[in-house]
Amino acid sequence: MALPDTAAIRTMVQKHKRYDHMFAILGLLCLMVGLLTLLALLVDMGMRGIPRIDWGFFTEFPSRRAANAGILSAWVGSALVMLVTAAAAIPVGIAAGVYLEEYARKNWFTDIIEINISNLAGVPSIVYGLLALGLFVYQFNLGQSILSAGLTLALLILPVIIVATREAIRSIPGQIREGAYALGATKWQAVHDHILPYSTSGILTGVIIGMARAIGETAPIITIGALTFIAFLPPVPGTGEPPAGMFDWLFSPFTVMPIQMFNWTSRPEEAFQVNAAAAGFVLVFMTLAMNGLAIWIRYRLRKNLKW
Amino acid sequence: MLAVVTSARLAKRRSRHIKELLIEMLLLGAAMVAVLTTLGIVYVLFSESWVFFQHVPLKDFLFDTQWTPLFDDAHFGIMVLLSGTLTSSVVALLVAIPLGTIIAIYLSEFATPRLREVCKPILEMLSGVPTIVYGYFALLFVSPILQWLFPSMSGFSLLSAGLVMGIMIVPYVASLSEDAMRAVPMALREGAYAMGSTRFQTAVKVVFPSAFSGVAAAYILGISRAVGETMILAVAAGMQPNLTFNPMEPAATITAYIVQVALGDLPHGSIGYQTIFAAGLTLFLVTLSFNILGYFLRKRYREAY
Numbered sequence: 234m235a236l237p238d239t240a241a242i243r244t245m246v247q248k249h250k251r252y253d254h255m256f257a258i259l260g261l262l263c264l265m266v267g268l269l270t271l272l273a274l275l276v277d278m279g280m281r282g283i284p285r286i287d288w289g290f291f292t293e294f295p296s297r298r299a300a301n302a303g304i305l306s307a308w309v310g311s312a313l314v315m316l317v318t319a320a321a322a323i324p325v326g327i328a329a330g331v332y333l334e335e336y337a338r339k340n341w342f343t344d345i346i347e348i349n350i351s352n353l354a355g356v357p358s359i360v361y362g363l364l365a366l367g368l369f370v371y372q373f374n375l376g377q378s379i380l381s382a383g384l385t386l387a388l389l390i391l392p393v394i395i396v397a398t399r400e401a402i403r404s405i406p407g408q409i410r411e412g413a414y415a416l417g418a419t420k421w422q423a424v425h426d427h428i429l430p431y432s433t434s435g436i437l438t439g440v441i442i443g444m445a446r447a448i449g450e451t452a453p454i455i456t457i458g459a460l461t462f463i464a465f466l467p468p469v470p471g472t473g474e475p476p477a478g479m480f481d482w483l484f485s486p487f488t489v490m491p492i493q494m495f496n497w498t499s500r501p502e503e504a505f506q507v508n509a510a511a512a513g514f515v516l517v518f519m520t521l522a523m524n525g526l527a528i529w530i531r532y533r534l535r536k537n538l539k540w
Numbered sequence: 541m542l543a544v545v546t547s548a549r550l551a552k553r554r555s556r557h558i559k560e561l562l563i564e565m566l567l568l569g570a571a572m573v574a575v576l577t578t579l580g581i582v583y584v585l586f587s588e589s590w591v592f593f594q595h596v597p598l599k600d601f602l603f604d605t606q607w608t609p610l611f612d613d614a615h616f617g618i619m620v621l622l623s624g625t626l627t628s629s630v631v632a633l634l635v636a637i638p639l640g641t642i643i644a645i646y647l648s649e650f651a652t653p654r655l656r657e658v659c660k661p662i663l664e665m666l667s668g669v670p671t672i673v674y675g676y677f678a679l680l681f682v683s684p685i686l687q688w689l690f691p692s693m694s695g696f697s698l699l700s701a702g703l704v705m706g707i708m709i710v711p712y713v714a715s716l717s718e719d720a721m722r723a724v725p726m727a728l729r730e731g732a733y734a735m736g737s738t739r740f741q742t743a744v745k746v747v748f749p750s751a752f753s754g755v756a757a758a759y760i761l762g763i764s765r766a767v768g769e770t771m772i773l774a775v776a777a778g779m780q781p782n783l784t785f786n787p788m789e790p791a792a793t794i795t796a797y798i799v800q801v802a803l804g805d806l807p808h809g810s811i812g813y814q815t816i817f818a819a820g821l822t823l824f825l826v827t828l829s830f831n832i833l834g835y836f837l838r839k840r841y842r843e844a845y
Contacts, residue, residue, distance in 0.1 A: 420560060
């Protein structure tokens, strides 16, 4: 068999090196497509929306005249729904994560819980909406209220918080637990005094990412039947006739930011689309800020923490 | 004296024991919420769909070619909605899978660590943008561009929604595939380099095949995102049921139909109201089968090394 001569080998090597460079350029291009889309989205929305954002935009109710319309009921609704979501999802999510990492035995029962959680993470958000419509709204009679919406979103982001909690706990070395047990701590004392404090920033990252996702969710809240046009505010939490009246706000009709934006986007008039851009800009700003914060916390965590 | 101490300690130990047990039960209860959620989803979807299938034979649901649940002459052919879901998902995946894979290979095998440190968070930000914002972008930015390119197109189309959906899914696919590729042991790469492979050859012929089950799991996650995506389609693809596989046309998907019904005011318990649960059940079963497939693929690649 005749061996290829040196020149042939050289050209072959050259050719393959060229492929390498070509692929590197292709990779950069693909990356740019993703990043430029994000940029185009922000710039397009910013150019249309930012001139519309002023003080009145935050303090006016939606209106039939685009120029007077604002997002007051939407952002108040979003804030109240988030309050319910946080109150429900954070304790339950952290507790479930702690249970699975620290307490659960390795058996079929734990496997079922784990498979469930990874499956729930992949269920489309609108299916949660149907669950809430069938269960919260009609079976439990909570109505199309802030409470129903908050609980729905809590279920939706539960897997995010559980997974983040588990990852944060898993990165704590075993010696920490052994040290605590050696000093006579019970399991809960070890968890409460050591495991939880050390995993706080990891858990916080998950909580923030989950809440950012919940703020932007539209489909499940539309499904439970949130109204798209609300020109009043729910009662201020804590006011009203105590004790029952203090929770009136939980059962109030409401709208949220993404639904307000959806409503404006689906109207044909140009002026409402400007409003949609402005609302979208506020929404994106909020979620990106939250995601950025979470990424920053994680980055600092990785940098500073050395066991 | 000694006995008193012992019994006090014993008493303390017992109270500790009970407290520990209570806490464990409480934590278990929290973990059970996940199981209850799944049971709740299955219960609601099946019980409401059961009522629906008492009125509409399963045969009509699967094979009828019209979807007109709110008309007097009502037809319930889920195929019509499925065609919209399928077409838009295919468009999205044609964008997301090539882009996501190339970005993953690039970030894992070619990019400098610094570039990767900067790019991954930004890609993650891309997946944090609310989908309604992507819907706005599809309708008011991408659709006009497509109409300029193809003047015959209408303002609503599966194509514009699918393209934007694809961009939305890229970060998921890229991030998970990259994780899978980085989990491939260095020794395999070093072996390939020692044989004189270039980076590209190593990436395509060694790393990618070794990481394939992880990458496939990433694709499957992408598919189930595309099938379940709602707001982009509700905003940009129109809400008219349309049995078509042509992405240039507007059409309703399963998810868009649910939104459309939820926005109207159908009375609780009417047949129109129950259609959304039957549609939701179909959606749930489709995504569930993809999720299970993905779960097993992921499990396999975790065990591979």
